[in-house]
Amino acid sequence: MSSLSLSLGEDDPLGPSLRRQAKLASLLYAPEEARTRTRRIYEALLDESPQVRSGNFTKIASDDLERLFHLYDRGFFRGFLAEMLQEDRAYPMAFRLSRRLTRAAGQTIRLVRRIKQGGRVVDQPEYEISVSTTLLFNTFQDVDREIVVGGLVCADRLEALQRIFEHELLHLAEFLGWGRSSCSAENFHALSRRIFAHEGVRHDLVTPREQAAETFGVRVGDAVEFLMEGARLRGRVNRITRRATVLVEHPSGVLFTDGRRYQTFYVPLALLRKL
Numbered sequence: 001m002s003s004l005s006l007s008l009g010e011d012d013p014l015g016p017s018l019r020r021q022a023k024l025a026s027l028l029y030a031p032e033e034a035r036t037r038t039r040r041i042y043e044a045l046l047d048e049s050p051q052v053r054s055g056n057f058t059k060i061a062s063d064d065l066e067r068l069f070h071l072y073d074r075g076f077f078r079g080f081l082a083e084m085l086q087e088d089r090a091y092p093m094a095f096r097l098s099r100r101l102t103r104a105a106g107q108t109i110r111l112v113r114r115i116k117q118g119g120r121v122v123d124q125p126e127y128e129i130s131v132s133t134t135l136l137f138n139t140f141q142d143v144d145r146e147i148v149v150g151g152l153v154c155a156d157r158l159e160a161l162q163r164i165f166e167h168e169l170l171h172l173a174e175f176l177g178w179g180r181s182s183c184s185a186e187n188f189h190a191l192s193r194r195i196f197a198h199e200g201v202r203h204d205l206v207t208p209r210e211q212a213a214e215t216f217g218v219r220v221g222d223a224v225e226f227l228m229e230g231a232r233l234r235g236r237v238n239r240i241t242r243r244a245t246v247l248v249e250h251p252s253g254v255l256f257t258d259g260r261r262y263q264t265f266y267v268p269l270a271l272l273r274k275l
């Protein structure tokens with residue numbers, strides 16, 4: 001088992017990394033072609049998924065990400081991704097939906113474990129792609145504006161998910177081919193243009209902060225009031241993620257750099273009243 005990647009390297013004068021990089025660099029789709037292929041994946045997911053039933057789906061499961069992985073690997077990567085993962089014995093990889101990602105729309109991590117194998121210690125990589133459901137479900141909800149991910153306008157939630165997932169697949173491809181990945185570097189930009197015709201690496205999905213301002217009229221810095229165990233408390237919004245962090249001045253609170261003491265409360269946005 002452990003000789004697999006070694007023997008590949010010996011047979012191949014370029015070695016596994018250069019061969020992988022060459023394969024990934026050979027992927028090139030004209031923007032029109034990329035659009036056609038992503039649309040096919042859009043239809044296929046609607047067809048195959050028990051959860052994702054419409055463009056603005058309200059349910060999703062982590063196996064939908066796995067479905068997307070296979071559709072993309074076949075449709076864009078000629079099966080290279082699964083092939084490389086298998087070579088590294090990191091297949092199947094992990095897919096997760098995350099409520100905690102409130103700024104990044106997705107995340108791809110590469111974890112290297114040192115394991116013992118036949119008396120030797122070897123590096124065993126593991127990969128995981130997460131997608132933020134907080135951002136996905138905040139978007140195409142109450143806030144009505146144009147949504148752009150990867151430089152492309154998204155018509156609905158499923159298109160936004162696809163653009164997010166494409167970005168994460170490029171991180172995975174870079175990890176597999178180059179051993180590291182950065183979406184602020186030129187290599188990533190080139191791959192994203194050539195494979196998915198992306199025109200950028202950012203997203204403007206609706207964050208909890210924007211959602212709070214739109215739906216509840218609450219912004220960071222606002223004075224607010226809320227009920228806590230029967231008591232009416234007043235404080236200031238310090239941070240907004242899935243809930244608002246509200247600082248309430250109190251003698252037994254923690255000393256902050258402004259010289260005052262505050263207690264910290266995590267309050268659901270709907271329970272806040274602006275003062």
Ligand SMILES: [Zn+2]
Nearest residue numbers: 167171182183
């Ligand atoms: Zn990135």
